[in-house]
Amino acid sequence: MITGKNYIGNTLSATGNVRYQTFNPIENKANDPVFTEATAAEIDRAAVLARQAFSTFSKLSNRRRSEFLNCIADEIMSLDETLIKMYCAESGLPEGRAIGERGRTIGQLKSFAALVSQGDWVEATIDHGDPNRRPLAKPDLRKMYIPIGPIAVFGASNFPLAYSTAGGDTAAALAAGCPVIVKSHPMHAGTGELVASAVIKAAEKTGMPNGVFSNLNSRGIEVGKQLVSHEFIKGVGFTGSIKGGRALYDIAAQRKEPIPVFAEMGSINPVLMFPKALANRANELAKTYAHSITLGTGQFCTNPGLILGIKGEALQTFSNQLAHEILQIEPGCMLHPNIHHAYEQLKEIASTQRGTVVLANSKDQILANHAHQAVVFVPGEIFLNNPTLHQEVFGPFSLIVACEDVMQLTQIIDNLEGQLTGTIISDDNEIVHYKSAVDALERRVGRLIFNGVPTGVEVCPAMNHGGPYPASTDSRFTAVGIHSIRRWVRPISFQDWPDELLPDVLKENNPLGIIRTVDGRIEVKH
């Protein structure tokens, strides 16, 4: 049952008077539950509880934290149909997507549970001392990762489960030993409350300290701003727009104690289509890309929003074919009227820039909140000199750029902002003629794809989901996969500490049997 209240630690609370509802974009009407925005006092209470919880939660054994994460996964599963129905009602996304995203969320929680139970993730490193070293004795030094403190998590509208309440950021922070306060996304507050109830149930069942998790409702941006400004918050995980991520980054930097903000933001995901590949398989590529551009009604951060080719017949044929294929696809529903409105506006701005040619964009009447997909074409020179065309159009949109030659292609890539992904479409080893462009792409992106599509982010340890700014605020870290835990930890060294006082992972006889680096060698204890 949805209460519309905040979870301040384990307690439901609604002392404020700002109320709001979520919206069903398919039925084009508000959903029934009414949510109450968190007050300044409730935000403060959540932060105080999180700080108190941190002292015990951060010291819990790997086994206990792992149990907690697995239990969250089980409790989410037991929400069953109620969760799936609420997800669909608040997002307009189909049931299959809801089930898939729930599976991904569960998988993420379980992979962090497994990581924590193994224990190696602390990267224990030991350099034994040498009292006989001259001229100075060498101290005994032992290093490991420890959690940084309570984390504020902001999820995006387009992933109500996998990048939200108990999504990747929360799972990674809890795994590291950091309490989490979620700033619930106003567009899926009901989905958020259901998942929060599962996290709280799991916390109670597995004996976690009160305050290890809180969920704050918010209608606007004030709750998030206050949360990031709170002195007890020590890090921020954000998934959303560049505007939102940048605003929070600036607030965090201006605090008396600045804190890290790991913001995963927008991207137009350039795709380089080389001439031989286009000549060999224009039709197949057009079908594949029409599907990728419209997947989830284009509401993916990895949507291929920019296709770069060398001008000529092959690119022209592909462009016409893509326009044809994309118009065969039924327009999909967008997440919310505001997102739909922003899409139509940004599409209009991009389509009316000087020198652009609209290849596909139906004007037919469609259902409310549904989006007409669009393909626009522009010469390289014009694209290069018009930064408006470099901006993300969040929705089923892609811009094709016809470059003069490999030099202009390279120059265009060098002038792009940082991106999550870059894709190469190449046949018959033609890639060797485009080395400068490929090298430029490597400098601009977090993931390079060969002969594929950028949509679809596999969750596994080798995945990097991030990239140079503004794809993310810190390109050294991934937001997806187990290594994303590194965002929520810091290294600490123990110098000449008595063995019995060291954390187990650093004790001389390696009681947990974890993989460590000892005097420069990998130590594996069975």
Ligand code: NAP
């Ligand atoms: P959004 O409007 O930025 O919202 C994300 C969250 O940030 C919301 O909770 C929002 O609160 C909050 N927020 C926004 N501006 C804020 C500000 N100035 N101060 C404080 N809080 C603020 O993004 P969205 O529309 O939900 O998501 C779509 C965007 O996310 C797209 O650009 C997409 O590319 C990106 N995205 C990126 C990734 C990735 O991994 N890189 C994944 C998915 C989506 P309010 O709603 O209350 O304003």
